[in-house]
Amino acid sequence: MAGMSKGRSILILYTTKYRLGGRQFPVVAQTLAAEKRASGFDGEIVTRAAESKRDVLEAIAEIxxxxxxxxxxxxxxxxxxxxxxxxxxxxxxxxxxxxxxQLDIPFAENATAAFYCCRSARWFAPFFARTFNVPTYGFFWYTTFSRSKEKYVSAGDSADGPLYTIGCMGRKSHGYLAAAKKRLGFMPAEEMKRFEPRPPDGDTSYDHVAELYDAAFQDIRVRQDEWKWLNEHLPTGNIDILDIGCGNGALLYALRDRIATGIGVDESAGIIERAKLKNTANEHVSFQKIDGPVLPFPDNSFDVVTSLMSFRYLDWDPLLAEIKRVTRPGGKFLVVDMVTVPVAAREYPRLLGDKLRTMRNQKSNARFDAALKRLVSHPDWKKMVEYNPIRSEHEMKWYLESRFPGQKMEVLNMAWHSRIVAFDSGPVENGVEVKLTYP
Ligand SMILES: C[S@@+](CC[C@H](N)C(=O)[O-])C[C@H]1O[C@@H](n2cnc3c(N)ncnc32)[C@H](O)[C@@H]1O
Known part of the structure; x- marks a missing residue:
């Protein structure tokens, strides 16, 4: 084994800033480094704090x-x-x-990657494995610090080693029973999941579900809460509007009589075809396919940019820079989307009200109800969702509220594990700086 690792390195990046628990991450990194060394790796082991994208790039560049x-x-x-x-x-x-x-990581032959962080096995590890062609490990559940790597053993606030980051069920994911099991010392650590660098099996875009999607959402007003909120937040007057992730063009169709122009963009060619068909009679409304987070329009082109049920799929920072560029001073960015979060006990009354209203809406529209069931039960839809999961509420809230300080995300409708949220950026010129620190 000795000498085998010459020219090779293990790069262990860690954060030191996370709420109050940041000082334990470097200790976990040191524990991992010591184990790698003990296992016989004789190349360089780099442990390094990464508090920004730039730090990650610098670490890779140095190697x-x-x-x-x-x-x-x-x-x-x-x-x-x-x-x-x-x-x-x-x-x-x-x-x-x-x-x-876009990153070029100098991986060695037979390299692997591992992400000791919350829920990395859900979307990120398979994505990383495909993108960099290296087997990648991640945790499905939330992570926690533990004295043992086999089961949860509380380390309290201590930052003494050895210390591990383990994935395991907990209160956030499984309620108070799981919390009790953890505290009593019976909660096993989750085994890290390994993902091979296989490309997705078939098409995971909306192309294959375009027809079923169009059948369900022919009329955008079936999304009653979303439509009501948009109406309250769209400026009056003849606006120029850009709809990102426009899908089958139902939003611009519904707005056709009150806008000067409307452009819908989407990454799915199949769904863009549906949007065009729906809007053939509307010459002031057009659609085009985009590839990646680039908006092919001049600066200051639109009064309003919307993203309805699509923000979760988009590349947030690069696209937000583009949105800011194409929005006229004083224009706004409106987001309505679905996020995931378990309902809290104090929210039960609201949940009940929202559930009853949603059920009434669906029952009063049998055609929509049947088409929606056809869509969500279809294997192509299930595959698409697997590769394009929805995001957690705190993540989207943190993102939008940090990028547009002073504005608050609202909840429009709650279900047991998901909810519809909405966000109005306010006038875009009001000191809103998109914080782009990369490259
Ligand atoms: C749930 S549908 C919403 C469609 C429409 N806005 C609506 O509310 O009915 C999500 C849309 O986002 C599109 N999409 C997914 N990823 C995208 C990306 N990276 N860029 C642009 N559109 C994307 C999908 O093709 C799909 O049409």
Whole structure:
């Protein structure tokens, strides 16, 4: 084994800023480094704090400049299911999927990657494995610090080693019973899930579900809460509007008589065809396919930019820079989307009211109800959702409210594990700076 690892390195990145628990992450990184060394790895082991995207890039660049390759890429810290977050006390940064795809990491042959952070096995680890062609490990559940890596053993506030980040069920994911099991010392650690760098099996865009989607959402007003909120927040007057992730064009169709122009953009060619068909009679409404977070329009083109049930799929930072560029001073960005979060006990009365209203709406529209059931039970829909999961409420709330300080995300409708939220950016010129720190 000795000498085998020459020229190879293990890169262990960790955060030190996450709420109050930040000082334990470096200890976990040191524990992992000691275990790697003990297992016989004789190359360089780099442990390094990464509080920003720039820190990650610098760490990779230094390894490259030294002529080394990375045989294990490890991150210990905080994440949403779309991947690691950096500098998380005030203004967390995340590489968007597009930004990850642009990174050139000098992986060694037979390299692996591991993300010791919350829910990384849901979307991010499979994505990372496909993107960088390396087997990648992640946790399905939320993570916690533990003295043991086999089961949860509380480390309290201590930052003495050895210390591990383990995935396990807990109060947030499984309620008070799981919390009790943890405290009593019976909660096993989750085994990290391994993902191979296989491309998705078939098409995971909306192309295959375009027809079923169009059948269900022919009339956008079936989304009653969303439509009501949009009406309250759309400016009156003849506006120019850009609808991102426009789907089958039902929103611009419904707005056709009150806008000067409408442009819908979407990454799915199949669904753009549906949008065009629906709007053939509306010459002031057009649609085009986009690839990646680039809006092919001049600066200051629109009064309003909307994203209805699509923000979760988009590359937030790069696209927000584009949205800001194409929005006229004083214009606004309106987001309505679905997020995931378990309902809290204090929210039960609201949940009940929302559930009854939603059921009444669906029952009063049998055609919509049947078409919706056909859509969500279809295998192509299930596959699409697996590769494009919805995001957690705190993640979207944190993101939008940090990018547009002073504005608050609202909840329009609650279900047991998901809810519809809405966000009005307010006038875009009001000191709103999109914080883009990469590249
Ligand atoms: C749930 S549908 C919403 C469609 C429409 N806005 C509505 O409310 O009915 C999500 C849409 O986002 C589109 N989409 C997904 N990823 C995208 C991306 N990266 N860029 C643009 N559109 C995207 C999908 O193709 C799909 O049409």
């Amino acid at each position: 490259r400049a030294a002529g080394k390759t990375i045989s294990e890429f490890i991150f210990v810290g905080h994440s949403g299911m779309y991947g690691p977050m950096f500098g998380t006390t005030a203004f967390p940064e995340q590489f968007s999927p597009y930004e990850w795809e």
